[in-house]
Amino acid sequence: xxxxxxxxxxxxxxxxxxxxxxxxxxxxxxxxxxxxxxxxxxxxxxxxxxxxxxxxxxxxxxxxxxxxxxxxxxxxxxxxxxxxxxxxxxxxxxxxxxxxxxxxxxxxxxxxxxxxxxxxxxxxxxxxxxxxxxxxxxxxxxxxxxxxxxxxxxxxxxxxxxxxxxxxxxxxxxxxxxxxxxxxxxxxxxxxxxxxxxxxxxxxxxxxxxxxxxxxxxxxxxxxxxxxxxxxxxxxxxxxxxxxxxxxxxxxxxxxxxxxxxxxxxxxxxxxxxxxxxxxxxxxxxxxxxxxxxxxxxxxxxxxxxxxxxxxxxxxxxxxxx
Numbered sequence: 621x622x623x624x625x626x627x628x629x630x631x632x633x634x635x636x637x638x639x640x641x642x643x644x645x646x647x648x649x650x651x652x653x654x655x656x657x658x659x660x661x662x663x664x665x666x667x668x669x670x671x672x673x674x675x676x677x678x679x680x681x682x683x684x685x686x687x688x689x690x691x692x693x694x695x696x697x698x699x700x701x702x703x704x705x706x707x708x709x710x711x712x713x714x715x716x717x718x719x720x721x722x723x724x725x726x727x728x729x730x731x732x733x734x735x736x737x738x739x740x741x742x743x744x745x746x747x748x749x750x751x752x753x754x755x756x757x758x759x760x761x762x763x764x765x766x767x768x769x770x771x772x773x774x775x776x777x778x779x780x781x782x783x784x785x786x787x788x789x790x791x792x793x794x795x796x797x798x799x800x801x802x803x804x805x806x807x808x809x810x811x812x813x814x815x816x817x818x819x820x821x822x823x824x825x826x827x828x829x830x831x832x833x834x835x836x837x838x839x840x841x842x843x844x845x846x847x848x849x850x851x852x853x854x855x856x857x858x859x860x861x862x863x864x865x866x867x868x869x870x871x872x873x874x875x876x877x878x879x880x881x882x883x884x885x886x887x888x889x890x891x892x893x894x895x896x897x898x899x900x901x902x903x904x905x906x907x908x909x910x911x912x913x914x915x916x917x918x919x920x921x922x923x924x925x926x927x928x929x930x931x932x933x934x935x936x937x938x939x940x941x942x
Contacts, residue, residue, distance in 0.1 A: 667923070668691045694919065828858060877898075
């Protein structure tokens, strides 16, 4: 096998990069978070690892590497990597699909319980030394609506069914899941508002694409039940944030659990910080012990497949964005 030149777009001080020492000895590895550092190696590079890379860096580096045949994303969402030059090239794109599904599913179940049992009220009463006896909700028999039903959505549905929840899903190609027994029904995107109206909890697990940007706007939020909870673990811009803030401030829905936002980090003074019907996670719902190591392990497995010229895992359709 011919030696491979690998460009690693990353902070060189990241300790997880030490795992790259397991690559074949003849692999030429160049690591940097500055485009100028790749000028010498880029013309011969066959592969690029985007290790939580900002879009601007790939925009600079990719045109410098005309022989690249494969780009791997350490994240599942690839919207920030889909720069025009890359989309138009024949280079393959893979991601870390499957690494984060379990942890995100657990976050969703935790968010459902947070609202169903009103844990915020319990903590508030405890802090005030108040004996506050009140009724809580059972989630068994409630409807969970999944917007986006890939690996993450399927894992969430499996957890939800264990709690006795009824699962609905909407996805671009519903026919792909006819054999999946977890959802009661899988709808096309055209039936989104029907799903929203029927759901007690709605999970957004869709990638950010031209079709999903702003997918949940004023009309969709008004389609939700007054007692509904919106949970976003996909991408912030899938939701019209201003419309969601209005719905939460006016108590038109029960609440929202948010792990992703239009702007990250969320700026100081943002309304989400003060709203008592919001459960806020700083885009870290999937940051469990070893999560970055598992992401690197997946890349190493794919690198070996790439060297052998065998089919890669988790190939992404660059046109669709997932």
